[in-house]
Amino acid sequence: MSILHFCQWLENTPVGVAVRQSVWLFPIVETTHTVGIALMAGTIAVVDLRLLGFGLRREPVGAVLRQVLPWTWAGVALMFATGALLVSSEAVKLYNSLFFRIKLALLFVAAVNAVIFHWTVYRQAAKWDQASSTPARAKLAGLLSLTCWIGIIAMGRAIGYETK
Amino acid sequence: MPLLPFFEWLDHTGASDMLRNSQVLYTSIEIIHLLGFALLVGTILIVDAGLLGIGMRRQPVLRIAEGLAPWTWGGFVVMALTGPLLLSSQALKCYHSRVFWTKMALLLLAVIFHFTVHRQAISPDRARIGPIRARLTGGLSLTLWVATAVAAKWVEFA
Numbered sequence: 001m002s003i004l005h006f007c008q009w010l011e012n013t014p015v016g017v018a019v020r021q022s023v024w025l026f027p028i029v030e031t032t033h034t035v036g037i038a039l040m041a042g043t044i045a046v047v048d049l050r051l052l053g054f055g056l057r058r059e060p061v062g063a064v065l066r067q068v069l070p071w072t073w074a075g076v077a078l079m080f081a082t083g084a085l086l087v088s089s090e091a092v093k094l095y096n097s098l099f100f101r102i103k104l105a106l107l108f109v110a111a112v113n114a115v116i117f118h119w120t121v122y123r124q125a126a127k128w129d130q131a132s133s134t135p136a137r138a139k140l141a142g143l144l145s146l147t148c149w150i151g152i153i154a155m156g157r158a159i160g161y162e163t164k
Numbered sequence: 165m166p167l168l169p170f171f172e173w174l175d176h177t178g179a180s181d182m183l184r185n186s187q188v189l190y191t192s193i194e195i196i197h198l199l200g201f202a203l204l205v206g207t208i209l210i211v212d213a214g215l216l217g218i219g220m221r222r223q224p225v226l227r228i229a230e231g232l233a234p235w236t237w238g239g240f241v242v243m244a245l246t247g248p249l250l251l252s253s254q255a256l257k258c259y260h261s262r263v264f265w266t267k268m269a270l271l272l273l274a275v276i277f278h279f280t281v282h283r284q285a286i287s288p289d290r291a292r293i294g295p296i297r298a299r300l301t302g303g304l305s306l307t308l309w310v311a312t313a314v315a316a317k318w319v320e321f322a
Binding site: 027030031034035037038039041042043045046049054055056057058059068070071149150153154157158161 | 187199202204205206207213218227232234235313317321
């Protein structure tokens with residue numbers, strides 16, 4: 001089954017049809033998805049900005065990260081759940097959407113970046129955690145993450161204006 | 165309503181014409197508005213989480229709030245600059261929209277709450293406010309900001 005076939009199938013599932021056809025469902029799901037940005041991207045941005053050395057310098061990076069992380073995960077769960085519903089309602093349109101493809105690519109890069117950061121630089125966090133200035137690789141991870149998330153939000157908004 | 169002339173003027177400014185004629189420009193400003201939202205509400209949410217006692221337990225809420233304040237302000241300034249621009253492109257439509265005024269009322273409430281009750285709850289001399297009041301403040305703050313955001317999104321669909 002090709003991806004396009006999968007998208008066609010997805011659009012015609014009861015869930016996809018319901019979200020697409022209901023007067024209220026799509027706005028409710030999309031609003032939840034949008035407000036969830038503050039939860040997910042907002043908390044990620046705080047960690048990124050700390051890594052880059054803009055603010056919260058008195059707090060160890062680890063402390064900021066550990067305390068924000070549960071909220072970030074809650075945001076991720078919310079965003080993926082609502083995102084999946086939105087995708088199911090217009091899967092074929094999104095399959096053909098350049099913005100959506102860029103968004104997925106950026107999500108992938110953001111995820112890989114986060115995993116690499118946690119497995120490498122952050123492993124030695126004890127050495128630089130307390131310092132107000134972070135190592136170059138931590139800064140790079142923060143910058144890349146911030147850039148990806150700005151792009152993801154931008155692409156998400158742009159998709160809304162794409163004609164079917 | 166005394167505000168109608170202002171909205172009529174806003175609707176006819178050069179900026180509003182430019183925004184109406186350029187989808188790219190409008191979308192770009194909307195994206196910047198949305199990024200400001202992530203920063204503003206994201207940072208407030210972290211402070212409110214501290215007040216609610218969910219996460220943020222080891223750091224005093226005041227220190228977190230102080231550290232985050234510049235970004236909260238940054239987000240607010242970005243939103244305050246881009247918001248009126250977006251409004252100008254459909255000022256009259258918004259003027260007649262009940263959802264828009266609901267959003268403005270919620271925004272006003274959220275801002276007033278932020279600089280009064282919320283500020284008091286995190287100020288150093290009130291460090292010993294009871295856990296119930298802290299939780300109520302955090303919960304109410306979060307509710308007001310999320311409600312403002314929901315109303316904002318609803319302006320689009322209304």
